[in-house]
Structure formats: C-alpha cells, structure tokens
Amino acid sequence: MYTFSSKLKTLSIVLMILGILGIGYGFLSAPKNTADVEKILKEEEAHHGGGHHEAAAAPAHEMPKVLPAEEGHAEEAHHEAAAPAVAVTSADSTSVKLLDTIAVDSAKVAVAPVTDEGHHAETKAGHVEEHHLTAAEEKAHHEEHVNHVFHQLQNKPWSALYVACIFVMLISLGALAFYAIQQVAQAGWSPVLFRVMQGITAYLPVGSVIFFILLVLAGLHYNHLFVWMADGITEKGHENYDKLVAAKSGYLNFPFWIIRAAVFLIGWNLYRYFSRRNCLAQDEASDNSFYKKNFKMSATFLVFFIVTESIMSWDWIMSVDPHWFSTLFGWYVFASFFVSGITTIAMVTLYLKSKGYLEHVNNSHIHDLAKFMFGISVFWTYLWFSQFMLIWYADIPEEVTYFWTRIELYNLPFFGAVVMNFVFPILILINSDFKRLTWVVVMAGIVILFGHYVDFFNMIMPGTVGDRWFIGIPEIGSLCFFIGLFLLVVFTALTKAPLLPKRNPFIEESKHFHY
C-alpha cells in the first residue's frame, strides 16, 4: 500500500493556495468598467506611441501588427477603424466579396483600409475608397474598441481558469482512455500499471464537477468565454445579431450544450467508477468474471468515448470560435490530451518507482510508456500539421482567420508548441536507451506536458482574450491550483488500494515483462 508522503501533500496544498491567490489576483486585477480600460489603453498608447491607427496604413501583404482579435466575431470586431481588408471578419459575405475583388486587382490592395462598420465596405470594381471618419464616428469607434478590450480583459482570468481546468481534467480522461485501450487490447505489459492509471483517473470526478460548474457559470453570463451565448445573438434586428451563429443555434444553444456536457461527463465517470470497482473485486474473486465484465465495459466505453470526445471538442473548445470549423479537430484535441495522459502515467509511475512502491515495474515498462509518449507526440504533430497545412494551403478566408490570428498574435506559443510537442520529444525519445533513463523520460515529460498546456492555451485564448494574452499570474495561478488539486486527489486515491492488481489474468506476464 502506498502512503501519501507528507512532503508531497504539503506541496500540493501549497500549490493550491498559491493557485487560489493567483486566481483571485487575476479576478481582482481585471478591469471593472470601461473607465479602467480607458486608463490601460492610455498607458499603452504612451508606450507604443499609438500604434493602432498606423497599422491601418500598413500594406496589406505585410501582415498588420494589430488585428481584430476575435477573428470571426463580427459583432465585436468593429473596433479597429481601419484594419486591412484581408484581416477583416471574413465570415460575412460582404468581406468575402471584398476579398474577391481585391484578389482580382492585387496591385491596388496595397492600401486597403476598410471600415467594416456594419459590413458596408465601400468597394467599386476593386477600388477601395478612402473613408474619412467624422469626429462622431471616431468617437463611436473608440467606444466600441474600449468595450471590446474590456470584454477581452474581463475574459482573461476566466480563460486562464478554463484552460487550466479543462487541460488537467482531460489529462485524467486521456489516462482513462489509455487504460480502457490497454484492457481491450489485452496488453500483457501494462497490468502492473493499472492501479497507477486508476489513481490518475481519480481526478476525473473532481475535475468534472469543477469544469461543469465553469460551464454553467459561462451559461449564466458570468463571463464572455463563448460569444455564441451573448444576449440577442440569434435575434434578428438585435445589435448583437450574428447570422452565422443564429444558423448554428439549433446545435449551439445553452440547454442542449449543457445537457450534452452533463451526459459526457457522467458517462466517462460511470465507466471510471465501475471499472475501478470491478478491478478491485477481481482481486478477491475466484474466477475471471469481473475481468470479463471490465473487458466488455471498456470496449463499450471506447465507442462512447470516441463519439463524445469528438463532440466535446466542438462544444468546449471549437465553439470558442463559433465562426470557424474544422473536421479533424476532435482527433487533434484527442491526440493532445491522450499524449498528456500517457506522459502523466509515466511520470507518476517513475515517481512511485523511485519511492520504491512499484516492485514489478522495470525499465521495460518505462521504455514502453516512453514509446507511447514518442509515438503519440508524432501523431499529435501529424494532426496539428494536417489541420494547419490544409487550411494554409487552400487559404479560404473563413477558415484561415483561425490561423491568421494565432500566427500574428500568438506566434511564439503557436510555433513553440510544435517545438515542445514534436521537435524536442522526437529528438530525445528516439533513442532506445534514453527511453529507459528516468531523468530523460521525466525531462521529456515535463516539456510535453507544458507543450500541451500551451496547445490548449492556443486553442482557447485567441477566441476569448485575443491579443490581450499573457502567461502571467492568473494563468500560472490557475495551473498551480489545478496541478495541486490533481496531485492531492491522485495520490490520495493511490493510497486506497494496493498498487498491484492480484488476480488479473495478465499480471504474471506483466510482472515479467521484458523488452
């Protein structure tokens, strides 16, 4: 039996307290009203020398420094008085047409300041007229801009919380999927690790509850994480009316969305609960009936999982950018948290092994886990690149804005994630001997986990805070809180059952596994 070391317990509680302080600071330091935002903008103006309006005059083929951050959110994106046409909310038909005319006459695109106020861009056969702003219009634009930044800054602590919460919860879901696969595949190597995996998935119920509360709070308009929840967005004639979101409202409406979320979370948690219970019952059983039950249940779960996982990725991540869609997104999200789950299994295993609790785990088991970390990292990259390259190559305006904002505003996190999740693991974990070395696997694991946090950050932040992102106190605080909670829950769960399943039919093979 494992006993929770008091040092680790203290560490996890300290992390949680620091995390709560960081989260609290994030909420307290977020601007309360637009007056605060005015102040912030003034200060920035002083720093940058008023970069906003200069950007407008930049030639269109040089990507503008300041983009409308909500790439698809027409209702909010009006603020830049004159953003180059290409960057303008492309999803609405006026600007798509506009792009076409510009494409015909690319020489004249050089200065294409377009006010997309109400999408009445004035174009005549490829010529874009200078649009002089009256003082009143200037003021209206400024107010809209301030309002827009206000929403982004208010979203910041919420997004930080949301990203950390979903990431850590999905890690335990990834571990759960891996566990189910091991059972269904009747893997001979992994049964000695089942209890470790069950320990990691013990976070799932706790994480699900917190995550579900966050979803409900979003639905109750405590934040603006999901633009499609805005008031009147589906109402014709309302100032927030968005015809694209309205067209999707049959799927993207709060009641249906929250019910789906509840069904998914309950489904996953039920599997986790019963699978663990059967596994423990199998220890005391005189036949293999519980093992067989688990086998069937795992197979069913995997079917349920892959459907719900896909929908979950649309609901909780893709709907942050409701104008954008991608078909392989579900797989992409899956690969991201699956590899994080496997990495976490490897790291917890190595920790327990180093404390002498996993007698039968040898470096062949570690080698296998490291191979999975390596392979799934490459798989993640394959999906990342497939999604990126297909959209980049075809360059369809309504799709490409997604990557445009990310490359322009999130350049370092966007490409940094590829380095951390692909280049680093592929170079370090390709060596068979390295995959058996604890410090190498731990180091690669830390980089992979951080890389996938950044990956989730990249998925959510551009749609909620846009160019106002920063990995600062609210983000790190949220991550600390959930890591602390994760450690506390996981290592408490590990103390509840022996770390070696007794009567698993493959346990002997697993104990003597050697590669």
Place this chain on the structure above:
Amino acid sequence: MSSNKVIYAIYNDDDVLMDAVKKTRAAHHHIEEVFTPFPVHGLDKAMGLAPTRLAICAFIYGLCGLSFATWMMNNIMISDWPQDIGGKPSFSYIQNMPAFVPVMFEMTVFFAAHLMVITFYMRSRLWPFKQAENPDVRTTDDHFLMEVSVKGNEDDMVAFFQNTGAVEVKVIEKH
C-alpha cells in the same frame, strides 16, 4: 596444430541451443557462428554480440534525406525560378514551407529506409547470385548449428559438445 578445423555441434531445439551457447561461452571456446532456421530471441546477447548500429545509420540517412529534400525544393521552387503558382508565396523557403513538408517527410523516410536496407545487405554480404553459406541444409529447416573453432584437444572438445545436448557433433576441415 590444425588451425582451420572447426566443430559443428548440431541441435534440434532452440532452448538446448541457448544453454549450449551459454556453456560454450563459460568454457571459453570461441563461437565462430551459429546457424538457425529462425531468429532465436536473446541469442545475440547469449553469444555476446555487439548491438547493431543500423538504427544510428538510419537516423543519419534520414537527416540526409531531409537535407536533400530541403535543398532540392529550395533550389527549384525558390532560388531557380520563383514563380507565383496559385498565389503561394515563393519569396523564401520558410514562407512556402508547409507545402514542402510532405516531400520533406517522404524523402526522409525514403532515404532512411532504403539506405538502411542497402547498408544491411552490404554489412551482411547479401546480394543476388551470392553463394549460399549454410554448412548444413537442415539449418534452414529445423536444426540449429553452432560452429566452434578447434583449439587444444580435439577429443575433449567433441566430448564437451556432446554433453551440451547436441544431436550430432562433427569435426570439419575448413578451407
């Protein structure tokens, strides 16, 4: 002293063979070669063979392939004739890189795989029309043969190998 005499110890079971190899190594007889009809897991370790470096070769070949693909496409698409093809930016390699990645990937795999296989053929001296080297035809079917060079007392050695469970022990003059 007949320096080119060898003993052929023939076994009909891989477990017996493994034991025999371990005993032979413990008795400090030099194993020239072992012939088996199929890969025997752990035989290389028991014989004390050095691990293969083929994987390292493959990695380097892959890097060569990657470099070659990069050089080739940069030369063709960017340096030599940077046309505007469907609006793809051909001002620098990095700007159009995503379009080149499929080629870069395939070239890496192609070079790594093919050059590694050729390296394997060369290192194991395999080519068409090569004279087969198996000392006993049964070693390709169901028998295992260990070849040990004779040093010292030939009769003692024969007795030693008969004790290792061999179904047949022969002394052969090698040319």
